[in-house]
Amino acid sequence: SAVISQKPSRDICQRGTSLTIQCQVDSQVTMMFWYRQQPGQSLTLIATANQGSEATYESGFVIDKFPISRPNLTFSTLTVSNMSPEDSSIYLCSVSQRADPTGELFFGEGSRLTVL
Amino acid sequence: QQQVKQSPQSLIVQKGGISIINCAYENTAFDYFPWYQQFPGKGPALLIAIRPDVSEKKEGRFTISFNKSAKQFSLHIMDSQPGDSATYFCAAAPSGGYNKLIFGAGTRLAVHP
Numbered sequence: 309s310a311v312i313s314q315k316p317s318r319d320i321c322q323r324g325t326s327l328t329i330q331c332q333v334d335s336q337v338t339m340m341f342w343y344r345q346q347p348g349q350s351l352t353l354i355a356t357a358n359q360g361s362e363a364t365y366e367s368g369f370v371i372d373k374f375p376i377s378r379p380n381l382t383f384s385t386l387t388v389s390n391m392s393p394e395d396s397s398i399y400l401c402s403v404s405q406r407a408d409p410t411g412e413l414f415f416g417e418g419s420r421l422t423v424l
Numbered sequence: 425q426q427q428v429k430q431s432p433q434s435l436i437v438q439k440g441g442i443s444i445i446n447c448a449y450e451n452t453a454f455d456y457f458p459w460y461q462q463f464p465g466k467g468p469a470l471l472i473a474i475r476p477d478v479s480e481k482k483e484g485r486f487t488i489s490f491n492k493s494a495k496q497f498s499l500h501i502m503d504s505q506p507g508d509s510a511t512y513f514c515a516a517a518p519s520g521g522y523n524k525l526i527f528g529a530g531t532r533l534a535v536h537p
Contacts, residue, residue, distance in 0.1 A: 341524075349530070350513065351525075400467055414469075415467030415469070
């Protein structure tokens with residue numbers, strides 16, 4: 309398994325500001341992902357964080373709104389830019405250790421953002 | 425076609441009873457079906473998973489039943505315990521993309537003593 313630490317665990321933000329969420333893993337992992345879980349709802353994949361290259365975004369998510377970095381095999385950041393109340397969600401970092409895409413997903417505890 | 429439909433939205437079961445959560449999918453390219461358990465304030469954790477080459481998989485009190493022709497799968501929790509109270513998500517992924525999961529809407533299970 310992998311131990312995933314996310315910071316901040318929660319934050320209250322003002323409309324129009326940006327916030328960066330950090331994801332640190334205790335071991336090198338092949339794949340890192342960012343998911344969004346809106347209050348009381350399911351999880352939606354935002355993007356795959358690629359080491360050394362631009363993230364791969366899912367339909368409905370764009371780099372200008374959710375810029376992602378992944379400088380190495382244990383760390384990634386997700387920025388939520390120009391926030392609005394609709395961005396109030398839990399943002400989850402997820403990792404897979406396997407070198408192929410069949411690996412089990414492990415999730416962090418999430419970062420709960422409230423935008424006023 | 426990318427959706428996974430999950431029901432019920434919430435479920436109350438007495439201790440010792442059987443909890444049953446159902447999911448259905450449309451995309452025949454899906455071939456990996458995991459269930460995740462999420463406690464309040466925690467991230468989801470893999471509970472049990474199945475591939476369509478088997479119709480049932482059991483791990484302890486947790487069983488997945490899979491009906492390929494109906495494109496449905498379900499989670500059965502036998503002898504449900506208060507500690508099982510959590511939100512359960514079914515999910516699906518296409519071949520070779522097990523870590524790009526499509527999640528169901530979730531079922532909030534409450535097991536009463």
